[in-house]
Amino acid sequence: METIKNAANAVGDKINEVISGASAESNKEKAKDSSNTVGERVGAGVDYVKDKCEETGHAASKEVNKQKATH
Numbered sequence: 388m389e390t391i392k393n394a395a396n397a398v399g400d401k402i403n404e405v406i407s408g409a410s411a412e413s414n415k416e417k418a419k420d421s422s423n424t425v426g427e428r429v430g431a432g433v434d435y436v437k438d439k440c441e442e443t444g445h446a447a448s449k450e451v452n453k454q455k456a457t458h
Contacts, residue, residue, distance in 0.1 A: 393456035400449035404442050411438035 417423060417431035 390456050393452045397449050397452035397456060400445045400452060404445035404449060407438045407442035407445060411435050411442060414438060 414431040414435035418428050418435060420428070423431070
């Protein structure tokens with residue numbers, strides 16, 4: 388039963404990893420877009436960093452849950 392829970396958690400972490408990665412890419416494009424105001428570009432840059440941190444955290448959690456599910 389614990390193996391199923393860990394596998395489900397790994398899938399959930401992968402989904403969150405993909406969502407954070409997509410959001411990061413969107414924010415990166417906003418930060419690079421010269422038609423946005425400086426404030427919008429800075430805000431998007433900050434959001435990009437946050438999203439990348441979340442993406443990395445989800446990837447690490449996914450790996451831990453995958454390892455738990457296989458052992």
